Structure formats: C-alpha cells, structure tokens
Amino acid sequence: MHIHLDAVGGVAGDMFIAAMLDAFPDLRDGMLAAIRAAGLPAEVHVGLAEHQDHALTGLRLRVIEPRVAELMAAGHHHPHTPFADIRAHLQACALTPAVRARAIGMFTLLAEAEAKVHGKTIDTISFHELGEWDSIADIVGAAYLIDALAPIDASAPMDAVPPNDAGAATSWSVSTLPLGRGRAKTAHGMLPIPTPATVLLLEGFEFADDGLEGERVTPTGAAILRHLGCTQAASRRSRRLLRTGIGFGTRSFPGISNVLRVLAFDEVRENHGADEVAQVQFEVDDQTPEDLAIALDKLRSHPSVLDVLQTPAFGKKGRMTMHIQLLAEVADMEGVFDACFSETTTIGLRYQVMQRRKLARASTTVEAAGRQMRVKVAERPGRQTAKVEADDLLNVIGGRAERERLQREAEQVVLRKDPK
Numbered sequence: 001m002h003i004h005l006d007a008v009g010g011v012a013g014d015m016f017i018a019a020m021l022d023a024f025p026d027l028r029d030g031m032l033a034a035i036r037a038a039g040l041p042a043e044v045h046v047g048l049a050e051h052q053d054h055a056l057t058g059l060r061l062r063v064i065e066p067r068v069a070e071l072m073a074a075g076h077h078h079p080h081t082p083f084a085d086i087r088a089h090l091q092a093c094a095l096t097p098a099v100r101a102r103a104i105g106m107f108t109l110l111a112e113a114e115a116k117v118h119g120k121t122i123d124t125i126s127f128h129e130l131g132e133w134d135s136i137a138d139i140v141g142a143a144y145l146i147d148a149l150a151p152i153d154a155s156a157p158m159d160a161v162p163p164n165d166a167g168a169a170t171s172w173s174v175s176t177l178p179l180g181r182g183r184a185k186t187a188h189g190m191l192p193i194p195t196p197a198t199v200l201l202l203e204g205f206e207f208a209d210d211g212l213e214g215e216r217v218t219p220t221g222a223a224i225l226r227h228l229g230c231t232q233a234a235s236r237r238s239r240r241l242l243r244t245g246i247g248f249g250t251r252s253f254p255g256i257s258n259v260l261r262v263l264a265f266d267e268v269r270e271n272h273g274a275d276e277v278a279q280v281q282f283e284v285d286d287q288t289p290e291d292l293a294i295a296l297d298k299l300r301s302h303p304s305v306l307d308v309l310q311t312p313a314f315g316k317k318g319r320m321t322m323h324i325q326l327l328a329e330v331a332d333m334e335g336v337f338d339a340c341f342s343e344t345t346t347i348g349l350r351y352q353v354m355q356r357r358k359l360a361r362a363s364t365t366v367e368a369a370g371r372q373m374r375v376k377v378a379e380r381p382g383r384q385t386a387k388v389e390a391d392d393l394l395n396v397i398g399g400r401a402e403r404e405r406l407q408r409e410a411e412q413v414v415l416r417k418d419p420k
Contacts, residue, residue, distance in 0.1 A: 001149065001170050001171075001242070001264060001265065001266060001267075002170070002171045002172070002173070002239060002264075002265045002266075002267065003149070003170060003171070003172050003173075003262060003263070003264050003265070004172075004173045004174070004175070004262070004263040004264075004265065005019075005172070005173070005174040005175065005225075005230065005260060005261075005262060006174075006175050006260070006261035006262075006263060007174060007175050007176075007177050007178060007216075007217070007260055008256065008257060008258075008259050008260065008261055009178070009216070009248075009249055009251075009253060009256060009257060009258030009259050009260065010177075010178055010180070010215070010216035010217050010218075010221065010249060010258065010260070011174070011177065011216075011217045011218070011221035011222070011224070011225060011260055012138075012217070012218040012220060012221040012249050012260075013135070013138025013139060013141070013142055013218065013220035013221060013224060014060075014061040014062075014063070014138055014247070014249065014250070015061075015221065015247040015248065015249045015258075015259070015260040016138075016142050016145075016221065016224055016247065016260060017031070017061050017138065017141045017142060017145065017247065018048065018058065018059040018060055018061045018245075018246075018247030018248060018260075019058065019059070019245045019246055019247030019259070019260045019261060019262040020142075020145045020245060020247070020262055021048060021059055021061075021145070021245065021247075022058050022059045022244075022245030022246050022247060022262070023243045023244055023245025023262045023264055024145070024148075024149070024243070024245070024264075027144075027145055027148050028048065030144060030148065031141050031144045031145055031148075032046065034095065034096075034099055034140055034141065034143075034144035035137045035140050035141050035144075037093060037094045037095050038089075038090065038093050038095060038103075038136055038137070038140040039089060039092075039093040039094075040133050040136070040137060041133065043065075043066055044063065044064065044065050044066075044133045044137075045062070045063070045064040046061070046062070046063050046064075046137055047061075047062050047064075048060070048061055048062075049062065051248045053248060053252065053257045053258065053259070054255070054256065054257040055257075056246055056257045056259060057246070058245065058246025058247055058248055058259060059245070059246070059247055059248070060247070060248040060250075061138075061141075061247070063133065063134040063137045063138070065132065065133050065134060080126040080127070081126060081127045081132050082124075082125070082126045082127075083107065083108075083110075083111040083114075083122055083123070083125050083126065083127060084123050086107055086127070086136065087104055087107065087108075089136075090103055090104050090107070090136075090140075091104070095140065096147075098147045098151065098152045099140065099143045099144050099147055100143075101152065102142075102143035102146060102147055102152070102227070103136075103139050103140045103143040105227060106139050106142070106143065106220075106223045106224060106227045107139060107223075108122065109201060109223045109226055109227060110127070110197065110201075110219055110220070110223045111125050111127075113196075113197040113198075113200040113201050113219070113222075113223075114127065114197050114219075116200055117196040117197050117200065135220060138220050139220065139223075142224050146227070146228065149170045150170035171231075172228040172229065172230045172231070173230055173231045173232065173233075174205075174225055174230040174231075174232060175232070176206045176207065176208045176232065177202065177205055177206065177207045177208070177216070177217055178207070178208065178209075178210055178212070178216040178217070179194070179207040179208065179209040179210075179216065180193045180194055180212070180213070180214055180215050180216035180217070181193060181209070181211075181212065181213045181214070182213045182214060182215075184215055193214070193215050193216075194215070194216070194217060194222075195215070195219060197219045197222075198217055198218065198219050198222045201219065201222035201223055201225075201226050202217065202222050202225065202226070205225070205230075205232060206232050210256075212253050212254075212256070214251060214253070215251075238267075239265035239266065239267060240265060240266045240267075241263060241264070241265055242264045242265060242266050243264045244261065244262060244263050244264070245261070245262040245264075246259050246260075246261050246262075247259060247260045247261075247262070274355065274356070274357055275355075275356060275358070276330050276353050276354065276355055276356070277306065277327050277328070277329070277330065277353070277354055277355075277356050278327070278328045278329065278330050278333045278336070278351055278352070278353055278354075279325065279326070279327060279328075279351060279352050279353075279354050280325070280326040280327075280328055280333075280336060280337070280340065280349055280350070280351045281323070281324065281325045281326075281349065281350045281351070282324050282340065282344070282346040282348065282349035282350065283313065283315055283321045283322065283323050283324070283346065284321065284322045284324060284344050284345055284346055285315050285319045285320070285321035285322070286345050287322075287344060287345040292310075292322060292344065295343035295344050296308050296310060296324070296343075298339075298343050299326060299339055299340065299343055302328075302335075302336065302339050303332075304328050304329040304331075304332035304335055304336050305326055305327070305328050305329075305336060305339070306326075306327040306328060306329065307326065307327040308324070308325070308326050309324070309325045309326075310322050310323065310324050310325075311323045311325075324340075324344070324346075326340070330353055333351065337349065337351075359378045359379055359380060360378070360379040361376060361377060361378045361379070362376075362377050363375070363376050363377070364377060364414060366410050366413040366414055367413075368406055368409040368410035368413060369406055369409060371392070371406065371410075372392075373388055373389070373392045373393075373406070373410040374388070374389040374392055375387065375388050375389070375410055375411060375413075375414045376388075376389065377414055384415060386410075386411040386414040386415055387411065388406075388407045388410050388411060393406065393407060
C-alpha cells in the first residue's frame with residue numbers, strides 16, 4: 001500500500017491522526033487504547049469529533065489538559081518538559097515494543113533538532129511549545145497508526161526506530177509543503193515561521209508559499225514526516241485509490257480548509273516488470289570518432305548506465321554530428337551526468353525520467369558442440385525465448401552458416417531444459 005499525505009492546510013500531529021482515522025476508522029479503538037497506555041492522567045481528555053470547514057468534512061482530534069489550559073489562560077507558557085523525562089516515561093509505560101520504539105524515535109528527532117537550535121545535548125534539552133500530554137498523545141497516536149499499517153520487523157532493535165524506516169509494507173509520500181509566514185510567540189521569544197527546529201527536520205523537502213500567515217507545519221508534524229521517510233517525487237506508477245480521509249487542524253484560514261488529506265492507494269499489479277529509467281540525450285560534433293568511441297565504451301561500462309546508443313545526424317551549419325542517447329539508473333543521474341561531461345565534449349544534455357516495462361530474464365551457460373556458450377532467456381507471454389551472446393560466436397570457424405548452427409543448438413539446449 002502507498003499512502004500520500006496532501007498537506008492542503010499543513011501538517012501537525014493531531015491532523016495526521018485525524019486524517020488517518022478518517023481513512024482507517026477500524027484503527028480508532030486501538031489508537032485510543034495506545035494513547036491511554038502511554039500513561040495520560042485521568043483528567044486529560046482525548047476525543048475525536050466530526051468537523052466541517054469550507055464545505056469539507058472530516059475528523060478533528062482534541063487533547064484537553066485542564067492544568068495546561070489554566071496556565072495558558074493565566075498568561076503562562078506550556079510547562080518545560082525535559083526530553084529525558086519523556087523518554088523515561090515512554091520506556092516505563094505499557095506500550096507495545098514497536099509503538100514505544102516509534103514514539104521514542106520521533107521524540108528523539110525533535111530533541112536532536114531542538115538541541116541543535118539551542119546549542120545543547122538531547123539529554124539536557126527541554127520541550128516548551130510542544131506541550132506535555134498533548135504532544136505525547138500526538139506522537140504515540142501517530143506511532144500506533146504507522147505501525148498498524150507498516151509493522152516493524154520483529155527482529156529489528158526496539159530501542160528507537162530511526163528515520164526513513166517506516167516499514168516495507170507501506171510507502172509514504174507528501175505533497176509540496178505550505179511555507180507559512182509571520183512570527184511565533186514562544187518561551188524563547190518571537191521566532192520566525194517555520195520555527196528553527198521545524199526547518200532542521202524538513203531539510204530537503206519542497207515548500208511553496210501560498211501567501212497565508214501562520215504556522216503550517218508544526219515540529220510534531222515535521223518529526224512524523226521525517227520518521228516516515230516521505231518522498232515528494234511524482235510517481236507514474238498505476239495505483240488504485242482504496243480510501244481517503246481528512247483531518248482538521250485547530251486553526252482557520254481564509255478561503256481554504258486547514259486540513260491534511262490522506263489518500264491510500266493499492267499498487268496495480270503489472271503483467272511485466274515495471275520501473276523507471278532516466279533517458280539522457282546530447283549531441284557531439286567536435287570530438288574525433290576515435291576518441292568518441294573510447295568515451296562511449298567508458299560510458300557503457302559505468303555501473304549506472306544501462307545502454308548507450310549513437311546515431312549520425314546533421315547539426316547546425318550542416319555539420320555532421322553524433323546523437324548520443326543513454327539509459328541510466330534514476331538513483332544515480334547526477335553520477336551519469338558527470339560521466340557524460342567528463343568523457344565527451346558536450347556542454348549540455350537533456351534528460352527525462354521515463355517508465356519502462358521489461359520481461360523477466362535470466363542468463364545461463366550451456367555446452368554446444370564442445371563450446372561453453374552464454375544464453376539469455378526471456379519470459380514472453382505464454383512462451384520462453386533464448387538468445388546466444390554474440391561475443392561467444394566470435395571465434396567460430398566456418399562462416400555464417402556455422403555460427404547460425406551453433407546458435408540454434410545452444411538455444412535449443414536451454415529451451416529443452418524448461419520448455420514453455
């Protein structure tokens with residue numbers, strides 16, 4: 001399953017929980033039980049309610065702390081809660097090992113960011129604006145929901161789950177994040193939005209400024225995104241929408257609902273292997289044929305290059321030029337770009353990420369007429385085909401007819417072993 005988080009209004013812990021429970025209502029009782037297992041005092045109320053804003057309906061999570069509400073009404077800030085105390089509390093309470101590990105992992109991310117901002121260590125840092133029981137409820141509730149959909153490997157260490165390890169059963173992505181504007185009043189004075197800790201947690205994520213004031217991604221929301229290892233790259237894979245959910249935040253914005261939307265997809269099964277490949281193209285008109293041949297051989301041997309094709313073409317001013325096209329691994333496009341610029345005289349290239357389908361294939365070695373010959377076998381719809389590696393026919397004596405005979409013999413050996 002793939003879950004996409006559409007940050008219409010932003011991302012916060014309560015919004016994540018509400019949106020997930022709107023999409024997966026069967027997880028509600030288990031999540032509330034997990035929050036209670038986190039040792040919240042009896043006077044702290046955790047509730048979910050239907051909410052509507054700007055024609056959208058969904059859920060809203062409320063964590064009501066009477067003591068904190070009284071302090072805030074009197075003009076005080078949230079209590080200072082040392083991270084070490086929160087960690088010790090979570091280690092001692094009756095959570096499952098996986099939920100505990102996820103919760104401590106997310107709090108650790110928050111503590112590391114706060115410590116870096118304030119020049120302290122995580123064991124000496126205290127949380128302020130994160131609150132007290134409300135932040136524990138948000139983090140533990142998120143940890144339960146994540147683990148319910150993406151269980152941790154039982155053999156993995158259970159002290160604290162590192163970021164980007166949200167479980168192989170489910171993948172996660174998030175839309176471009178709203179930047180927000182203005183200043184936030186904190187125990188440390190007025191801080192810019194996004195707050196410094198949030199900025200550290202979201203390094204590498206894409207933002208857009210929609211012109212609305214206020215905090216749009218909270219530190220808790222940022223820690224959840226970092227823990228999930230959310231991607232923002234667009235996927236061209238076929239997916240079937242299974243369910244959707246909407247979670248409301250506490251703020252209101254003019255003209256837009258303050259919601260986080262969850263879209264849960266099922267991957268559509270493909271008949272053939274489907275993946276993505278980078279296509280890189282450029283032209284060369286000022287490199288000698290001998291040196292270009294060497295360069296292309298070196299590009300073919302690059303570990304991330306899958307194929308290299310060259311075709312003659314006419315370029316500017318009627319010059320004869322070579323059009324070069326490479327297929328490369330998407331994960332190492334920058335390395336392939338560097339190789340193209342190092343090995344050829346081109347000063348510019350074009351690229352795009354493309355989908356491709358490929359047949360299942362395997363290589364084997366067989367003996368034919370006393371020769372060891374490599375054969376590539378492909379699984380086509382309803383049948384199997386085989387093809388001898390051309391290099392293994394280089395030293396055959398007897399001309400084209402003998403090469404064809406040996407090729408047929410080797411291929412038939414393979415097909416007789418596993419006829420289809």
